[in-house]
Amino acid sequence: MKIGMVCYPTYGGSGVVATELGINLAKLGHEIHFVAYAVPSRLNEYYDNVFYHEVKVLEYPLFEYPPYSLALASKLAEIARYQNLDLIHAHYAIPHATSAYLAREILKNDHPLKVITTLHGTDITLVGKDPSFMEVTRFSIEQSDGITAVSEYLREKTIEIFGIKKPIDVIYNFIEEQSDQKKKCDSIRHKIAPHGEIILSHLSNFRPVKRVEDVVEIAFRVLQKIPVKVMMIGDGPERSKAEARARELNISEHVHFLGKQDNVYLLLSASDVFIMPSNLESFGLAALEAMACGVPCVSSNAGGLKELVKDGISGYTAEVGDINRMSQLVLQIVQSPGFREKLSRSSREYAFANFHVDKIIPQYLNLYETVLSQQNQ
């Protein structure tokens, strides 16, 4: 198949999922054309069958708001026509599903094209339902030939908010085996925790929905009982506040803000417990990545996290904002080395048993085939 993969190139889960999906499909022999306004962050090497097309928006004095959605639609139509695409897979509804719809309409008399939209979270729960986007979000989702959501929670929310009548398939996010990073990860562990302290980790885009300050509060409470170090991976609007809170609590020397990092698997592997206190998470890809590294997760029970973080198997959940409970849960895990090891093993097993790339990619392929066969009826 020839597939146009549209995504945000930034340090966020939807772009990561789109990129990993494209790379894995290319390995299976499909031709993948990534379309974005910058190179997707995880597309950092050459792959056979993978192409990248950058969207540029004309700057013009009239345009106070340069119309990216239109430039994207135009680019998609051009690529679909000249690269002979079978379908466009839009990740994140706004504006990708809308631009893909437009491209399909542009080509409708001379090039059959299908559109699949994967809903990731805030395109529904936060941005998409805002009155300024509501109608166009609903329309663009309804117009897609195939719709997927990354969790059961998100599927239900989409139906509840938009009243979508078309079937929405739940296809979970996925992870793959990483080559053995034990040696490199030991050296990181030694640098961060020279005295063999427990390491807690957090990875996100540091937006308000992630509640990064809660991670600092949890670290403070855990530090009252045992020595720990914390790796804060990523960057975003809430970072300064979280750093300031760490200074206020006088724990800065224990909380390392590493900023954006490329090899997150390596860093996560060096930690013992991952913390995700989010206000809302339709899935929580970073938690799954931690679990795949054998790192159990202490998270909030918001949204789709309950489909991923299973109490006593892959970590523990607590109510949003319950930092005392989350601190207790962290302590419960790390204070018993035997239990910590058991939970580390079961987290990894659970992650691979349910979210392994080999289990998930066939679900997307199946959907592509179903949608494309409808075209020929």
Ligand code: GMT
């Ligand atoms: O809105 C965001 O937080 C970013 C968005 C993205 O584009 O990365 O994240 C969403 O998609 C991820 C990948 O499917 C999910 O793992 C995240 O849970 C989801 N974020 C939210 O629902 C807040």
